[in-house]
Amino acid sequence: MGRSPCCAKEGLNKGAWTAQEDQILRDYIKLHGEGKWRDIPRRSGLKRCGKSCRLRWLNYLRPDIKRGNFSTDEEDLIIRLHNLLGNRWSLIAGRLPGRTDNEVKNYWNTRISKKKSMIKPAQPSDHHHEVRAPPESDDHDGKSGDIAASAADNNSLDSSMTHFNVQGQGVDYFDFTKLNDFDISTLGDVMELGDDHATTYNSWCSPIFDGPMLDDWITEYHVQASDFRFWASL
DNA sequence: AAGACTAGCAACCGCGGGCCC
DNA sequence: CGGGCCCGCGGTTGCTAGTCT
Structure with a gap:
């Protein structure tokens, strides 16, 4: 039609x-x-x-629109959110009070993408900060022998880090099942990633604490340690 | 001083999803 | 269930101000 x-x-x-x-x-x-x-x-x-x-x-x-230059904090936020979400400008803008998707998109297209293109790709060894696409879901099913996990044992974010060797690519993830006392409420308002990648805090954080959901969580949401550090720091 | 070029930004366009009938 | 409407999103275009030659 x-x-x-x-x-x-x-x-x-x-x-x-x-x-x-x-x-x-x-x-x-x-x-x-x-x-x-x-x-x-x-x-x-x-x-x-x-x-x-x-x-x-x-x-x-709109009266709440913030005009003027982006601060370095905002720019950093945009870069990290873009790493995590891709070109989903409305979601990214939703995390930047007073900024619009159009403004963020323009800013990205005219400045950041250029900046990034001039920076050489990260070395494999500094994987905590490198920009990297999540592993494809087809690459592993979350239960396969490809994933060799070893987790440390107490409450801090660092000690709850789990290193996975997915298809030979070492990637760090956070294992929420190791986080007994971490104040998960700090995540409550930052996890509305929407649609097929993740839902709200309530619908996916809670089950994580109910049982060992890490494998499924990794398969579905691909939240890497570097990204989680970022979320948790907000 | 003026024309060419460039960067930045506002606005447009087409498409997809959700909802209602 | 399918068609139509509305909204929102992301890609693209085109205008304008600034810079360069």
Whole structure:
């Protein structure tokens, strides 16, 4: 079936928004709230398609938007989140208060990706910090003999590290089953990775503590030690 | 001073998913 | 169950300001 266009194109303005248009949109949303984007042009008199109104509001007019340069902390966060999530800009932006997905995406495309391309790839020996894609699920089933695990034995993050030799690639993971006293609540609001990679804190952290879920967890979520250190430090 | 080039950013576009009928 | 609508996402485009020659 053909998809209907988001709006009739005739008679609509395109390109940069004027201050007057911004004000109309601001006033409208102040009065009626966000949502029903398709109705906005008709009800507000704006000659813009609903999609354009939504974009303008979310990326520019929203009162909580932080403008200006990204701090080094923000940049570091973006790099780490991008390592973990890939080009899922809305998820990344969700971890940066006041930043929009568009802004993060632009920042990545214009600066960070360039910076990264100039840095030589990490050596295999410094695997705690190297940027590396997670092992493919097909590579191991979490129970196979490929995985030789050895875990230390007390409560600290370091001692709960488990080293796996997956397909000959040494990778460190955290074993939550070794973390008796760790304040897992610090993770509560950072683990909303969404969709097929992970769900919320409640739905996947809890089962980990109910039993030895590490193998499945690694297979499904691929959270490496370096990434977990990062999450835990937030 | 002016034209060419570049970087950064705002906005557009097409697609997919969720929801409702 | 399938079609249509709406929303949100990510890739891409194009404008503009700044820099270079």
